[in-house]
Amino acid sequence: MRRKDERGHWWTDGGVERAVIRIVRHLSPGWERRKIARKTRLHADLGWDEWYVLRVAKPIRATVHVTLDDRALLNLRTVGDLAGSVWGRMAGA
Amino acid sequence: MKARIVIAATAALLLLAARAAAQADSAGPRADTAHRAPVPDSARHARVPDAAARPAEARDGAHRWELLVGHSYSSARALLQPATLVLEQERGEPLYSVVDAAVLLRGSLQPRAWLEMGLRARAGSARPPSQRAYGAIARLFADLDPILVAAGYEYLADGHFVVGQSAATLELTPLGGAPGLGTWVSPAVRVRWRPWLGLSWGDGARPYARLAAEAAAGRVEAGLEATGWLVHGSGVGFVQGDLSVQLVGGLYLTTSGELGRAPPTFVAGGRVGVGLGFRLAAAF
Numbered sequence: 001m002r003r004k005d006e007r008g009h010w011w012t013d014g015g016v017e018r019a020v021i022r023i024v025r026h027l028s029p030g031w032e033r034r035k036i037a038r039k040t041r042l043h044a045d046l047g048w049d050e051w052y053v054l055r056v057a058k059p060i061r062a063t064v065h066v067t068l069d070d071r072a073l074l075n076l077r078t079v080g081d082l083a084g085s086v087w088g089r090m091a092g093a
Numbered sequence: 094m095k096a097r098i099v100i101a102a103t104a105a106l107l108l109l110a111a112r113a114a115a116q117a118d119s120a121g122p123r124a125d126t127a128h129r130a131p132v133p134d135s136a137r138h139a140r141v142p143d144a145a146a147r148p149a150e151a152r153d154g155a156h157r158w159e160l161l162v163g164h165s166y167s168s169a170r171a172l173l174q175p176a177t178l179v180l181e182q183e184r185g186e187p188l189y190s191v192v193d194a195a196v197l198l199r200g201s202l203q204p205r206a207w208l209e210m211g212l213r214a215r216a217g218s219a220r221p222p223s224q225r226a227y228g229a230i231a232r233l234f235a236d237l238d239p240i241l242v243a244a245g246y247e248y249l250a251d252g253h254f255v256v257g258q259s260a261a262t263l264e265l266t267p268l269g270g271a272p273g274l275g276t277w278v279s280p281a282v283r284v285r286w287r288p289w290l291g292l293s294w295g296d297g298a299r300p301y302a303r304l305a306a307e308a309a310a311g312r313v314e315a316g317l318e319a320t321g322w323l324v325h326g327s328g329v330g331f332v333q334g335d336l337s338v339q340l341v342g343g344l345y346l347t348t349s350g351e352l353g354r355a356p357p358t359f360v361a362g363g364r365v366g367v368g369l370g371f372r373l374a375a376a377f
Contacts, residue, residue, distance in 0.1 A: 027269070030279040047277030047285055049307070051241050055268045055275075057205070058238045070236045071199065071207040075159065075376060 003090035005065035013087050016064060020083040023059045027052075038080035050074060060086060158200040162373040164335070164349075165195045165213050177335075177347050179217070179368030189219035191366050193349065205236045209245075215355070222252030224362045226355065232262075240265050249357045258357040260299075264291030284308045299324060312339040324359060331355045337370055345370035 002010045011019075017038060025036050028046050042048045053073050061067055066089045076082050164176055176194035195213035202208050208231070215226040232245030242265045250257040266289045269275045277283045289303040301322040308315045317334040331353035337345040347370035352363040 028276065032280075047283055047309075049275045049285055049287060051266065051287070052269050052275030054236050054238065054241065057236065067204055069201055069204045070234075071159070071201040074199075074207075 003087065003092055005090055006067065007065040009065060011064070011087075011090060013083075016087050016090070017080075017083040019064050020056075020060070020086055021079060023056055023063065024079050024082070026059070027055055036079065038078065038083065040079045041077055042079065042082070043077070056082065066090060158198060158377055160373070160375045160377070161197045161199065162371065163195055163197075164193050164370075165215070176372065177349050177366075177368045177370045179219075179349075179366035187218075189217070191217035191219045191364065191368070202233070207234050208232070209234070216252065219364070219366075220252070220362075223256075223358050223360045224355070225252030226250070226357060227252075227254070236268075238268060239270060240267050251358050256358050258295050260293045260295030262291055262293045264289050264301075264303075266290075283310060293322075297325075313337070314339075322356070322359075329354045329359050335370075343372045345372065 002012055004010055021036060021038070024040070024042075024046070025031070025033050027048075028036060031046065036046070040046065042053055043050075053076060054070055057068055057070065057073060064086055066086050068085060068089060072085060073082075076085060162176055177191070178194075179191040180188060193215055195211055197209055197211035199207060199209045210231050211229070213226075213228045213230075215224070217225075226249055228247055228249040230245055230247040232243055232247075235242045235244075242263070245262045246260070247262060248257065248259050266287055267274065272278055273282075273285050275285060275287055277285055284306065285308075286304065286306040289305075291301045291303070293299040293301060299322055301320060303318065303320040305318045306316065313336070315334070315336045317332065319330065319332045321328055321330045323329075331351070333349070333351040335347055335349040337347040339345055346367070348365070348367045349370075350363070350365035354361050
């Protein structure tokens with residue numbers, strides 16, 4: 001299953017997940033990289049406060065070329081939720 | 094009378110928005126499917142379920158509304174602090190109460206902006222009317238990464254609705270960028286902080302600064318929020334804090350305290366109490 005981002009590039013769900021995990025790792029200095037995975041909770045595990053999660057919007061636009069709704073970001077719980085949200089914004093194949 | 098009309102109007106707006114959101118929700122697919130993984134880890138290469146193939150717009154949650162209940166809508170930290178009800182009684186005296194609660198309704202306007210409307214109360218018979226406050230707010234947030242900007246309009250009144258204050262506010266905070274700013278300092282040091290700078294226009298310009306800090310360990314969490322205003326050339330401060338233990342779900346045993354001069358009267362006061370706390374975040 002592949003989908004297109006806003007610039008017409010093709011992605012697989014696995015590729016989206018890896019890109020999102022890389023972004024989350026970059027925004028979580030001090031955390032052991034391999035401990036950040038799909039099930040990692042943004043607030044409860046990484047300690048992101050309500051607004052910090054908005055920092056993912058810009059790198060996701062830059063690397064995955066998807067524009068996410070800010071308030072949808074505020075409702076995300078896990079890294080997997082974030083990957084799912086990005087995947088959901090891509091156009092179906 | 095003016096205060097009651099403003100608060101009643103905001104309450105009516107909240108109810109109308111909630112009703113509209115409920116109708117929109119019943120007409121379309123549930124937005125939380127957007128947050129689900131297209132496939133589970135164990136079957137990453139399996140076929141994506143049909144639900145994930147719906148149009149992205151329908152699963153983006155753009156029309157979702159969110160209802161939050163907490164201590165106060167004055168800041169994110171205050172909203173995450175549980176709403177509290179404290180009962181106090183001395184021998185031969187009537188039962189006194191202390192209530193700190195806020196309800197906030199939040200909805201999207203654009204991908205990078207959203208609107209909040211809320212009501213709050215610092216009340217209870219244990220507080221003298223001059224130290225009670227009732228407020229209503231409408232606030233617009235814009236994410237201008239690397240900063241977040243909030244523009245709002247708030248009506249705040251004392252316990253007798255004698256001292257009232259209408260003010261437009263503009264405040265901003267950096268999203269991150271410093272150790273502990275918005276996220277734990279490290280996995281071992283679960284402490285974070287967030288600064289806000291603001292300006293309030295009511296009966297004159299009133300700059301203010303707010304610093305919120307939080308710490309957590311298991312079911313125990315603590316928070317401190319300090320705000321300083323420049324009122325007619327003099328500095329005025331107010332500090333509130335809480336130590337909460339999660340009992341079950343959104344129910345907490347909370348010790349909360351406050352000290353200083355809070356708007357709208359800026360009368361000096363302070364108290365510490367133990368009570369039940371309640372926090373809710375519901376999306377619909």
